[in-house]
Amino acid sequence: MSLPRIAIDAMGGDEGVRVMVEGAALARRRHDRFKFLLVGDEPRIKAALETHPNLRASSEILHTEGVISGEDKPSQAIRRAKSTSMGLAINAVKTGDAGAAVSAGNTGALMAMAKLALRTMPGIDRPALAALLPTLGDNDVVMLDLGANTECDTRNLVQFAIMGAAYARVVTEREAPRVRLLNIGTEETKGTEELREAANVLKAAAADLSISFDGFTEADKVCRGDVDVVVTDGFSGNIALKAIEGTARFVGDLLRRSFSSSLRSKVGFLVSRPATELLKHHLDPNNHNGAVFLGLNGIVVKSHGSANVAGVANAVAVTARLLEEDVTHRITADLARVGADSLRMRGPMEERA
Template sequence: MTQSPRIAIDAMGGDVGPEVMVAGAALSRAAFPEIRFTFFGDEARIRSELSKHKALARNVEIIHSDEVISGEAKPSQALRRSKDSSMGLAIAAVKAGEADAALSGGNTGALMAIAKVALRTMEGIDRPALSALMPTLGDNDVVMLDLGANTECDAENLVQFAVMGAAYARVVLDIERPRTALLNIGSEDEKGTGMLKDAAARLRAADTLPLDFTGFIEADRLSRGHVDVVATDGFSGNIAIKAVEGTARFVADLIRQAFTSSLRSKAGFMLSRPAAKLLKNTLDPNFHNGGVFLGLNGLVVKSHGGADANGVRNAIGVAAKMAIADITRKIASDLENFPKQAIEDAAE
């Protein structure tokens, strides 16, 4: 555990590149003044952006790279080019112990492939999962995983996702025993596939874990604040998160149209501006930026490709919190204490 983590940043990833990655790093130092950075990418462009942030420049190392993994690159192509790319070098720094976490806003599939090959999965974990925070009406966000790293899963994978998600929630949300559920087509025990029922039985049997398994949850309840962690396969999770994000944009656009439809509406907007600002902050993905690949022997965080500087700041905050709390060790400890015999009995 370190109180002054070093974050390896793929400065070339994302829609904008060094401009927002450097600006986001500068903003993050308000919450984490001891944080240090290593930027990987076009040195001239990185130094140009650093010239705008003098205080940040004192805590930065730059490793030049000409190679950039494009957003269209297939995972297999990215792997072949990873050795000298800004993305690959950032992950390699984590593997070598030269950084506590890697951050990229680049190609998600490429990032997952490179990270999995370089860092390998933890003992006791079959597949890593992409996790992220979603806003809710409750006091806390909800951790959801997997969001697309694995399109096909079995019951054991779902159980592992639940364990990893709960460890993540304990760190990020500061909840001692996160309420954990499995995404399903209904909340009743008889609903769903055999795989989901099997996973539920295993989690109910694991009563010594630091989580409270609450059963199944439907997609329309994800944002109600009733649970802290939702585990699902990557196919369903990716569809669910994109549906939620699309709905959020739809609602925001409807409100914008409503407030600009007439002079009376514009006057009403002036009176409701504080509420409108709160709504915007809740729906803006930049305020919940930073997905974590859990289950690897090293910490890798994915930023939205279109994130602005505030979004990058939040993603760096996630990486810093995970590094300081040593999330990998917490997951390993939970897996070691997993009551395997009870789970095997439940699965029979």
């Protein structure tokens, strides 16, 4: 089976062309069946490809000089969809010229463009941004939504659970992923009405959806390793994600400060190097780079703006796995399995639909 190729917005991100191209080259070494469409300034892409003959051989370049900047508002970006590297990468997914697009550019612009060009899947009201977080367990945890939707209703949360479970099946190979809703307590009475309703719907539909629904979880238990999918609205999800990232960085800074506080500590640091390197590796956001925009007719992956070559390679690898496993069709199948109608009938969602 020939696999759809991956469109890379070569111009987005703080580091520009070189990091995007080298990241793709690194990912290609691990997934050599994939082909690429590199979108952006042709001379600069060609220059970056010079040291990567393998990637060059499996890539086509789509030239454009237009770039969406970090300051561009989504509304401005949309108007420049056909003349920018980000817009053309997404458009390639729309036309079927590529199966997925990867960009390290402006998140708001990327989401707006992707939504407009690719439209949401049948049965999905709103797409969501999903990422993988490290855990103390055997596999990463999928968390969504991370900021695509500031406010969410019950239907949105249920659909996020279905999309998140499909993603988790790819990542964990677990047939019935363990799904929980993020809340401020685990008792059934906790949280907003939307959360309590979503819990009722998911409990009733768990068997049909082939998920293991375990109720609510709290933000301090996301990384404990006993849950595969954490579902939340985009506001809380963004708060939780950034609190986790910020604290990991904060602790790293404190650790560095502690290790340089005395000569003995400095010696200890040198001896402990393998241990701290292990920790650093585990917490390095580049090793979990690649937030997936789920629920559209096509896959769009956001690489972090400050990701390094390894980080971009991870984002491309995530994209490759989602394509290989054909996640978009899996979500469609799951939605069909429970039936959009049956979902609509369960719980008191109908009132707000």
